[in-house]
């Protein structure tokens with residue numbers, strides 16, 4: 001039954017005349033999916049490069065320290081900050097996906113879970129970014 | 142004419158008896174590896190970026206110190222395998238979603254597979270064959286605790 005199929009997908013009941021949307025299209029579900037995909041791709045390409053730069057330890061101390069010194073410049077420092085922020089979103093949103101799939105109440109609370117992900121993500125970013133930026137922009141003691 | 146869209150929870154028709162449902166195991170793998178990767182990657186980032194002087198403290202000696210213990214060797218190799226396979230399988234989903242030309246799709250999937258195999262083998266060898274006092278290291282770059290040849 002087409003109508004039944006639609007109703008299983010509808011997540012929010014409201015008196016609004018606007019279409020209620022579905023779990024995905026145009027709602028938090030869609031934006032979390034877009035961000036999950038973009039961050040996943042970004043981490044993947046970082047990992048390709050990262051295995052190669054770590055492989056320099058097998059070449060010589062000089063070769064490894066040379067690549068690592070590029071990671072210590074301020075522009076890369078901003079990139080690392082963005083990378084870690086991306087990983088935090090992907091990780092927390094990944095947990096939300098897992099909860100929706102395996103926790104019996106996951107689908108019911110998916111929207112609340114989304115906002116919890118955003119909150120934990122913001123807290124994580126506020127915890128991490130100042131420490132890392134401090135390390136990047138000051139000389140080590 | 143109207144098309145009936147199946148309920149998303151409609152169980153998939155069995156392809157044929159006795160066949161392994163690889164997509165199902167891929168789906169489970171993405172979730173199982175994800176949970177483990179949270180611990181492994183956050184631990185990795187904490188030790189390398191947050192503790193002490195963070196990024197500024199990372200150099201050859203730092204890595205030599207970590208790889209002197211099997212703990213970090215195994216940590217890194219497990220993280221390498223789980224993340225490479227998780228990332229490559231996720232990229233496979235994305236390629237299947239967007240690459241509509243079958244030839245382009247086959248090339249991209251082949252590239253993902255080759256990259257995964259090469260980097261997993263390389264990364265595993267790097268960790269387990271690493272020798273901080275290798276005789277191949279030029280004397281002027283050797284660490285202080287290494288025996289002088």
Ligand code: HEM
Nearest residue numbers: 047051054080189199204207217220221224264265267268
């Ligand atoms: C900017 C952030 C990062 C820095 C500074 C960093 C630094 C390092 C360093 C110094 C090593 C050498 C060994 C060790 O310390 O354990 C290493 C190895 C490794 N890192 Fe990272 N890492 C970062 C982010 C990541 C992320 C996000 C991942 C996962 C997606 C990751 C996965 C790995 C793996 C798998 C290895 C082992 C490589 C091999 O087997 O050859 N790292 N990283």
Ligand code: HEM
Nearest residue numbers: 037040041043044091094097171175178179228231232234
């Ligand atoms: C930190 C822990 C991580 C968690 C909890 C996590 C979780 C997940 C989950 C649950 C999915 C969805 C799979 C599906 O829909 O079937 C996924 C997809 C994906 N992940 Fe991760 N992941 C993590 C780390 C990583 C890393 C390190 C990479 C890259 C090397 C990565 C790359 C991807 C990609 C490319 C996708 C596919 C996205 C899509 O289909 O839209 N993830 N992840």
